[in-house]
Amino acid sequence: MKKSIWLLSPIVFIVSACDMITFPSISIPDSSLTPSTSTETTSIVGSSASSSVTSNSQDSSTTSLTNNEAPFIPTSLQYVQDLADFWSIPSVGNPKVLVVPVEFPDSIYANPTAVKNNINTAFNGAGNSSFQSLNSFYKQSSFDKLDLEGVVLDPFRTQFNSSYYENLTSADPNSVVINEIMTYYNNTIDFTEFDYNNDGYLDGIYMIYNHPAGEWASFWWAYLYTYFGNSSFDGVRPTSYIWMPYEFVYYNNAVDSLTFIHETGHMLGLEDYYDYAPSDGSGNEHGLGGADMMDGNAGDHNPWSKMILGWIDPLVVDRSMVTTLLPYISSGQALIITDQWNGTLFDEFIVAMYYTPTGFYTGLNDFFFDGQPGMVLYHVDARLGVNNSQNYPTMTINNNTDTPNKLIKYIEADGNNSLYNANPSGWMWQGDVYRPGNIFRGNKNVNYSWHQSSLGAIDFTIEFVSEASNYGGITLHIDYAS
Ligand SMILES: [Ca+2]
Ligand SMILES: [Ca+2]
Ligand SMILES: [Ca+2]
Ligand SMILES: [Ca+2]
Numbered sequence: 244m245k246k247s248i249w250l251l252s253p254i255v256f257i258v259s260a261c262d263m264i265t266f267p268s269i270s271i272p273d274s275s276l277t278p279s280t281s282t283e284t285t286s287i288v289g290s291s292a293s294s295s296v297t298s299n300s301q302d303s304s305t306t307s308l309t310n311n312e313a314p315f316i317p318t319s320l321q322y323v324q325d326l327a328d329f330w331s332i333p334s335v336g337n338p339k340v341l342v343v344p345v346e347f348p349d350s351i352y353a354n355p356t357a358v359k360n361n362i363n364t365a366f367n368g369a370g371n372s373s374f375q376s377l378n379s380f381y382k383q384s385s386f387d388k389l390d391l392e393g394v395v396l397d398p399f400r401t402q403f404n405s406s407y408y409e410n411l412t413s414a415d416p417n418s419v420v421i422n423e424i425m426t427y428y429n430n431t432i433d434f435t436e437f438d439y440n441n442d443g444y445l446d447g448i449y450m451i452y453n454h455p456a457g458e459w460a461s462f463w464w465a466y467l468y469t470y471f472g473n474s475s476f477d478g479v480r481p482t483s484y485i486w487m488p489y490e491f492v493y494y495n496n497a498v499d500s501l502t503f504i505h506e507t508g509h510m511l512g513l514e515d516y517y518d519y520a521p522s523d524g525s526g527n528e529h530g531l532g533g534a535d536m537m538d539g540n541a542g543d544h545n546p547w548s549k550m551i552l553g554w555i556d557p558l559v560v561d562r563s564m565v566t567t568l569l570p571y572i573s574s575g576q577a578l579i580i581t582d583q584w585n586g587t588l589f590d591e592f593i594v595a596m597y598y599t600p601t602g603f604y605t606g607l608n609d610f611f612f613d614g615q616p617g618m619v620l621y622h623v624d625a626r627l628g629v630n631n632s633q634n635y636p637t638m639t640i641n642n643n644t645d646t647p648n649k650l651i652k653y654i655e656a657d658g659n660n661s662l663y664n665a666n667p668s669g670w671m672w673q674g675d676v677y678r679p680g681n682i683f684r685g686n687k688n689v690n691y692s693w694h695q696s697s698l699g700a701i702d703f704t705i706e707f708v709s710e711a712s713n714y715g716g717i718t719l720h721i722d723y724a725s
Contacts, residue, residue, distance in 0.1 A: 312564035314578060316556045320588055323512035323551040326627070327638055330512035331483040332446045334552040337390045338439035340447035342366055343424055344398040344489070347405040352453050352489075355398045361493045362451055365500040366393025375603075377503045384536075384543055384603070385554040386575055391507070393449065394437075399424050405454050409462050416462060417486050418472040421448060425476040434477040443475075444482040447510050449503070456488040465491055467506045483510050501540045513537050513548050516651060519644040520634040529669035530643045531653060532662045534610040541610045543603040546577030546596050547623050547651060551588050559584050563723045565708070568595070568618075569716045572602035580721060582693070582702045589639065591695055593654070594621040595705065598676060599714045610671065617676035618707045618717060620654040620683060624694050641694075648694040656681055658688045679717075682706040 324330050332338055344358050352358045370379030381389045401408070402423055408416040425434070437445050457463030465487035472481065485506055492499060509515075516538040517530035533539025537548065549555045555575040560566065561584045568576050581592040598604070600614040608614030628640035635644035643650050653662060657674035681687050683705040693701060706720040 312562055314558035314560050314564070314566055317559055317584070317586060319586075320553075320557075322553045322588070324553075326589065327512050330510060331444060332391065332507065332510040333440045334385070334511050334554070335388045336439055337392065338446045339392045339394050339437055340449060341424075341437055341445070342393040342395040342449045342451070344396070345420060345424075345450045345452040346398045346400050347403070347408075347452075347454065348400060349404040349406075350453050351400065352398050358398060358453075358489065358493075359395055361498050362489075363393070363395045364498045365492055365503060366395060366449075368498070368500075372605075374498070374500070375504070376500050377507060380500070380504050380603075381507070384549070385552070388554050389511075389552075396428070398453075399427065415471040417450075417468065417484060418470050418481075420450060421470055421481050421484060422472050422474055424448075424450075425474065425481065429476050434479040438479045443478065443480060445479050447483050447485075447507075448481060449485045449487070451487055451489050451492055453489055456490055463488065465502065467509055505536060505540045508537050508544065508548075511552060513544070513552070514637055514642065514650065515635070516545075516643045523634075523645050525645045526647060526663060527643055527649050527652065529662055531651065532610070532669055532671045534607075534612075534653075534671050539610060541607055543572060545621065545651065546571060546575075546594050547588070547621060547625070549575065550577070550579075551625075557588065560721050563703075563721060565718065565720045567716050567718050568597040570599040570601060570714050571596035572599060572604055578719075578721075580703065580705065582698055589625045589627045591622075591624040591626060591693060591698070593705075594623055595619070595719065596621075597714075597717045601714060612671050612676045613673040615673040615676045615678075616714060617656075617678050617710070618681070618705075618719065619676060620656075620705070621651055622649070622654050623651050624648050625650055654683070654688060654691065656687050658691075677705075677707045679707050679710050 322334070324334055332340065342362060344352060344355070344362060346352045364376060366377045368374070368376040368379065370376060370383070375383070377393060378391055381391050401420060408420060411419065434445060439446055454463055456465070467483065467485050469483055470481040474480070485503070487502070491502060514537065516535050518528050521528045531538040531545070533541055536542060536544045546555065550557045555577065557579045558576065560578050560580045561582070566578070568578065571577055577594055577596040579592050579594055596619050598612065598619040599616045600608060600611065604611050624641050625639045626641070627638060630637045630640050630642060630646065632642055632645055635642045637650070639650055640646070641648050641650040653671060653675060655662060655675040656677040661672055661675065662669065677683065677687065684691055684701060685704045685706060691701060703721050703723045706722065708718040708720050710717045
């Protein structure tokens with residue numbers, strides 16, 4: 244059951260779509276931004292909770308907007324791990340994954356202590372302004388819902404020289420190495436401790452090998468794939484694994500954890516949002532323009548990703564109201580705005596959030612809107628259904644690779660589709676962010692429409708009324724009368 248649909252077709256190669264661009268390091272959120280509960284967005288203009296959101300825009304007439312409506316938080320939602328079959332690490336709790344430095348008799352780690360320390364830093368190190376470990380990123384990104392620990396073992400020496408595995412054809416070589424590791428440690432490790440959700444599958448194993456990286460797509464590359472052996476250990480069967488050269492973890496005298504963070508996103512159940520087939524003319528050659536942890540390994544996971552992992556509560560808007568949003572990066576607040584709420588996150592709707600160049604977005608202005616704060620809109624169409632894409636099969640009818648409609652895309656404020664059409668293309672520019680006075684389907688994106696013709700025209704406008712100073716929050720007026 245745990246074989247990934249997308250792992251069965253092209254192997255998901257780490258840094259595959261990303262190696263043409265340089266990724267700045269991520270950093271911790273601005274501590275001056277206080278995380279708050281999502282219920283605060285239920286406040287209306289004029290109430291005490293929103294009194295701190297003071298307009299600095301040109302429009303003072305909007306302060307008269309009041310109403311009694313508020314977004315609601317739906318209950319009994321199904322998350323991606325309730326529906327997908329390719330995830331392996333539970334998205335909530337304190338799971339532990341096995342992390343094994345792998346060496347070969349002909350290629351032994353010269354300094355095993357340093358190797359182990361560096362790998363431990365990548366998985367479990369403390370975050371700071373220029374570095375996040377796998378653990379510190381996911382703790383913060385999940386608002387403390389996921390505390391993922393990497394248990395880093397001493398370097399494991401394989402039975403045979405490296406060329407044996409490279410040339411092995413009678414069995415899957417990665418699975419052979421996994422069998423060696425698990426067999427060796429079976430007497431000293433209780434592998435049930437690495438099956439946090441007790442489903443009989445190992446939540447994850449990361450093998451970091453001591454061999455030069457080879458050709459892209461060769462055995463000596465980095466990839467996330469699934470175990471093809473037949474063995475269980477302590478009643479636990481290996482499933483998802485990562486195989487990666489040490490030189491990708493530690494280079495230029497620094498530890499890199501971004502690829503682990505991205506690939507672990509898959510082990511949690513998230514898809515890639517970049518385009519696997521960038522020249523097929525399907526109209527989405529740049530995914531989310533790199534601007535997402537599951538696109539260009541940049542920033543944070545987007546609001547819809549966090550909703551389907553159960554990390555943030557969606558705030559659903561399906562009637563006219565004035566409401567506020569705090570910075571997404573620190574509050575996790577995001578709206579689902581819909582003509583028709585069907586009780587599921589796997590549907591078509593618009594997601595709105597308040598982007599600020601703070602927290603994990605700090606220093607990533609080239610990816611994220613030139614650092615221009617404001618309202619960002621996503622068009623999500625995650626309806627469930629068969630998608631047998633050659634390039635990227637998914638459990639949703641859309642993907643970001645080759646379906647005419649996309650699983651998730653930005654709705655650019657300037658409406659010029661620069662993410663797909665402009666030169667240079669594939670980036671999110673300042674003009675793609677909504678600013679005070681902008682009205683989605685008012686003075687911006689006037690004719691924007693749903694993918695589903697059965698939904699008819701979009702029923703609402705979204706007016707960006709005002710923005711408080713110092714990233715204090717934004718006020719929106721969603722109007723279904725227009
Ligand atoms: Ca054991
Ligand atoms: Ca498990
Ligand atoms: Ca494409
Ligand atoms: Ca644009």
